[in-house]
Structure formats: C-alpha cells, structure tokens
Amino acid sequence: MTDAEAVADSELAAAWRRGDEAAATQLVRRHAEALSRFLYASGADGSDLDDLVQEAFFRAFRRIDGWRGDASFRSWLFTIAGNLLKDSLRRRKGKTLLPIEDRDFATTDDPGGEVEANEAEARMRAAIATLPRLQREVFLLRVQEGGSYEEIAAALGTTPGAARVHYHHAVKRLKESVA
Amino acid sequence: MSTDHLPPISAEDERAVLDAARAVLARAPRPDADAVAGEVLARLREEAPVLDAAERVLAAAPPAAEPAFTALRVLARVQAERRAERTRRLVIGWGSAAALAASLLLVLVPAGGPAPSPAPVVAARALPELEGLPAADLALVLEAVDGLSATVPEAETRVPRELDEREIQQVLQQVGG
Numbered sequence: 001m002t003d004a005e006a007v008a009d010s011e012l013a014a015a016w017r018r019g020d021e022a023a024a025t026q027l028v029r030r031h032a033e034a035l036s037r038f039l040y041a042s043g044a045d046g047s048d049l050d051d052l053v054q055e056a057f058f059r060a061f062r063r064i065d066g067w068r069g070d071a072s073f074r075s076w077l078f079t080i081a082g083n084l085l086k087d088s089l090r091r092r093k094g095k096t097l098l099p100i101e102d103r104d105f106a107t108t109d110d111p112g113g114e115v116e117a118n119e120a121e122a123r124m125r126a127a128i129a130t131l132p133r134l135q136r137e138v139f140l141l142r143v144q145e146g147g148s149y150e151e152i153a154a155a156l157g158t159t160p161g162a163a164r165v166h167y168h169h170a171v172k173r174l175k176e177s178v179a
Numbered sequence: 180m181s182t183d184h185l186p187p188i189s190a191e192d193e194r195a196v197l198d199a200a201r202a203v204l205a206r207a208p209r210p211d212a213d214a215v216a217g218e219v220l221a222r223l224r225e226e227a228p229v230l231d232a233a234e235r236v237l238a239a240a241p242p243a244a245e246p247a248f249t250a251l252r253v254l255a256r257v258q259a260e261r262r263a264e265r266t267r268r269l270v271i272g273w274g275s276a277a278a279l280a281a282s283l284l285l286v287l288v289p290a291g292g293p294a295p296s297p298a299p300v301v302a303a304r305a306l307p308e309l310e311g312l313p314a315a316d317l318a319l320v321l322e323a324v325d326g327l328s329a330t331v332p333e334a335e336t337r338v339p340r341e342l343d344e345r346e347i348q349q350v351l352q353q354v355g356g
Contacts, residue, residue: 021220028216033209040207041200053210057219062227121206124199143200168185174196175188 009073013064028057031074038078038140043129044085052088056081071155075141079155082137120178127177131170138163139170 007026015023032053039052060067060077067076128136134156141152149160149167156163 024220024223025213025216028219029212032212032215033207036210037204037207041203046208049208050210050215054215054218054222057215058222058226061219061223117202120199121202125203128200128203139200143197144204165185168188171188171193171196172186174200175192178192178195178199 010069013067013073016061017064024057024061027073031077032057034074034144035077035081038144039081039085041125041128041140041144042082042085042136043125044088048088052081052084055084059084071151072145072147074145075147075151075155078137078141082133086133123177124174127174131173132166134158134162135166135170135173138166139174142167 009027009030012023012027012030016027035053035056036049039049040046044052056077059080063080067073071079128139131139137156138152141147141155142149147155149163153160153163158166
C-alpha cells in the first residue's frame, strides 16, 4: 500500500464532503481504472466508456452522502455505474453492442494463438454482458474485487445468500462460453 | 438462501471461468484518471448547483406534477450545459435529454393554441406547481425555460410530438451556440 492509499476512502469521502477537490481527485485516480474494467466487462461500448466513467463519478460525488460505508466505496461506485449502463443500454433499445475493436485483432508473432485468445475473450465478454444484471454484478464484484458475499449483498441491496446463488448461476452460465 | 440445492460446479470449471473473466478485465481500456477528475470537478462546480435547485423543485412538487417537473429538471440540465460553455462534448443522455426538454417544453405552452403566446416562460410562471417556490429557484427554472424556448422554432411548439434526429441536432446546435 502506498502512502496515498494509506488514506482510507472514507477519509477522502469525508474530505470531499467538506469541499476538498484534491480528495475527490484522489478517489478518481484510485478507482477509475477498476471502474472502466467493470463497465467494459459488463458490455459497455468502448466509445461510451469515458463518458460512463465520468458520469458515475459525477453522480457519486453529488450523492456522496448516499455511501454509508457498509459496502466499499468501489462497490458502491460500481452499482452507480451499473445503473448508468442499464440506462444506456435501454436507450439503445435493449441492444447490447459489442463492437469488434482494434485490440481484438492479432498483433503478436503468434497470430493464430492471438486470434484464438481474442475470440475467446470476445465470447466471454459477450456472455458476461448478457447475464441478468444481478448475476453479472455479483460475479464481477466477486472476480474483480474479491468481495465477500456480505459486502456484495450490501452494495447491491440483496442478501448474502441470494448473492451466493447469483454467483453460482453466473459461473454455471459462463462455463458454457468457456467450454 | 443457499446453493445446496444447485448442481455443484467443480473447482476446475470455476477456475476456468474466473481466468477467462480476468482476461476480459485485463483488456479494458485505461481511462486518463486526471482528465476524468478534471471533467468531473468542472461539472460539479457548474452543473451541480443547477441540478440541486431543480431537484429541490422536484422534491417540493406534488406527485401529479411529476411530468412537468421532469421537464423542468431536464431544462435545468440543458441550462447548465449552456452556462458552462464547455466543449461540445456530449454527455450521457444529452441527446435524449435535449429531445425530452424540447418535447416537454410543449407542456408549458397551450397545445394546439397560438404559439408561442403566451411565451413559455409566462406559461411556466403560471404553473400552479411553481407557487411557493423560493424566488431563487423560480428564477432559475424560468431562466432555463426561457433559454430553451428561444431555441425551438415556433411551429414546433404547436403540436406535441417527439423531435426527429435532425431537429434534435438543431436544438443541440442552438443550445450550445
């Protein structure tokens, strides 16, 4: 843990409540990359990622009092982003678009293997994106953050038992995509 | 709730799924965190006060007034964008917000009546839901209505309907100009 990370998110959030913009900047630096990964894996269009990340932080900082600390700041931020993504996809009339991007193509000395890996990754990403929302968010919070079911449940407003079941179903469905 | 009744997943299968998911996560584009922070803080300085005021209006409104106040909230957002004079970068929902604002502006003028008389701002002032609103909030709302009403062609205020893409772009251009 670096010196900067030694300051807890809760302290930075408290500083932001007092109007400390440097504290808000620190929170963005700390969580923006993870938030981008979460949204990307959830099926966000690459061209929307920056806007979604920005909007999630904007809403989080406006509603910082809504973070009560029973889930981590990051998990709470992810749930805000999940809502944003849901709205974004709804505006696309339910279509989940996963465009093929430059990085989906081979760039190494092993083009065959790279292409295969890219195809597997694209399949997996599409499969995650099409999971029911709670399954997807429980799964990603568990995989990305290693959160306990208790913490995930607190972030998503469900019970630890239900979170465990959602995770189980998600893994089961995703297994088909990996096979 | 327990998973006892569910078919088990082998550790090997679970590991394969997790590895594949981590491979996806690893390929996500990295945002420029400082740029994100700069944008977010700028928006918090410029937009948040307007949105706060609009939400105070919403909170004070009776449930039946929700559509009109949704319009006002969107209008406040549009106004915030105008005030900010930022780069014409579209924010999430901006296109639909502008369309909604332009459409709901029609709420504020008599449908099918001679438009735009009374002027939308006058019609807005006459909304019973706005009675008792703090003067500063009322001024803000009226300013938002007035600002947007100037951007909608007169003919568009006659018949409530969704704007098409060309009209949305026209509104966007005028609002951002």
